[in-house]
Amino acid sequence: MKKYLMKGNEAIAEAAIRANCRHYFGYPITPSTEIIEYMATKMAKVGGTFVQAESEVAAIYMVFGSAGSGKRVMTASSSTGISLKQEGLSYMAANELPAVVVNIMRTGPGLGGLGPSQADYFQATKGGGHGDYRLIVLAPSSVQEMADFIIDGFDLADIHRNPVMILADGVLGQMMEPVTFKEYEPIAVDKSWATTGAEGRERNVISSYNLQNEAGETKALYLEEKYRKMAEAEQRWESYLMADAEYAFVAYGTSARIVKGAVEELREKGMKVGMIRPITLWPFPKNAFTPYFNQIKGYMVVEMSAGQMIEDVKLTVNGIAPVEFYSRQGGITPQHKEIIEKFEAVFCTQGVFA
Incomplete structure (x- = not known):
């Protein structure tokens, strides 16, 4: 199998393309910038859509819309940028929208610095946005795992209809190691929920707004049980x-x-x-x-x-x-x-x- 010498950030982007991600929306920030640079160069060549949004907030809601149509979509940022995406991540989890979000961590709090950190653990695992929700969070420790976990992440997102975060630090994003890319085998998942047009069927509605408390509790209990099953099935x-x-x-x-x-x-x-x-x-x-x-x-x-x-x-x-x-x-x-x-x-x- 052919080996490539790549930065961790580059391996993430290449693996995403090989996993049939065809939509990328993001905003550049160190130390994750190579991801958006790679996508800007490659996405159009594979018939995909790339947008450098005007902000991290805009990017996550572009991800929201694309995920709602059932497409494989990704965004990436670093720490402060992920903070700005938290409201959108809460909306996506509530609406059960699959997507992959990459955080190449830098130091904080506040603007912090450009060096590597692991101080976003609480934000990623406890729900950085409002409400009771969970993201599946994968933590690679090599460039090879950066590539492998992106592919796993898209599959897990589709299987569980839930956002998945790849949580890595600036060392892994910037370091170079040999990496191989396994041939991707698409998984079969039901996406009849997607907003792809309603001709010939009932329309699909994606909304997390509950005006009645009873409806809100029903949804909360449903998600709680979903997360319990995810927790049992996906420990690695x-x-x-x-x-x-x-x-x-x-x-x-x-x-x-x-x-x-x-x-x-x-x-x-x-x-x-x-x-x-x-x-x-x-x-x-x-x-x-x-x-x-x-x-x-x-x-x-x-x-x-x-x-x-x-x-x-x-x-x-x-x-x-x-x-x-x-x-x-x-x-x-x-x-x-x-x-x-x-x-x-x-x-x-x-x-x-x-």
């Missing part, structure tokens, strides 16, 4: 050297890449350490932890944030074992040596597990 994770582990790191994205090296070095020192890497941030992969409840004596969460995913880890572990934390912020990635030093300081005494 990687378990690394967990079979005999006594202590475990938990990390995703770029942080997980660095932690993997730290795990290997600690293993060389004779310490039984493993790692759980959440791939779906929502639904959070609780099932990844349950086999080890009677085995793991302590967890260390590593994030490029002040501590966000750690809350889901603590809720999952539920006090069975202590959960510690290491982080870097402001655009600085976690440091291999410092991760090991923190782990040994917390869990070891004179090189022996405490």
Whole structure:
């Protein structure tokens, strides 16, 4: 299979085209700009539609309209731009519209900076817009996964009629690695709900406005049950050297890449350490932890944030074992040596597990 040396952002755009995405609406922002640049160059060549909107708000509502017609559509931005899209994402989730939204995270809050961050975890997984809704959130940790998860994302969006977010950071968006593209096999999904014209059938109406409280509660309970089923079906994770582990790191994205090296070095020192890497941030992969409840004596969460995913880890572990934390912020990635030093300081005494 042919390999291409590409930036993560470029791999995302190429994979989207190969997954039959033919509509892209966006607005440029660092460090995601290569995605819109790639789409501007390629989309017309495959018979698709590309629009650089006047704002992030305009872009998400263009996505809304295109998704409502049943077409595969994508947008991408970075942190502050995703914040502006939150109202539209809430509308799309309420109307059960499939689409893929990419967030190549940069630092915040506010304008922040252009360096990598993982501080949008709450925004992505808890519902950054108003109301009770959920997005499926996939977190790649390599350029190859950037490509693979886009394809998976479009399929999941269609299967569940729900927006899907790819949550990556500026390191993954800008780094270059070899990537292969699997031949896409289209899935069969019913899109009889789409607003494609009503000739010969009852018209379809897409609206989330409920004037009667009873109707609003019925819709809310329906969505709640839908999200429960999604949470049961779509948990994804990687378990690394967990079979005999006594202590475990938990990390995703770029942080997980660095932690993997730290795990290997600690293993060389004779310490039984493993790692759980959440791939779906929502639904959070609780099932990844349950086999080890009677085995793991302590967890260390590593994030490029002040501590966000750690809350889901603590809720999952539920006090069975202590959960510690290491982080870097402001655009600085976690440091291999410092991760090991923190782990040994917390869990070891004179090189022996405490």
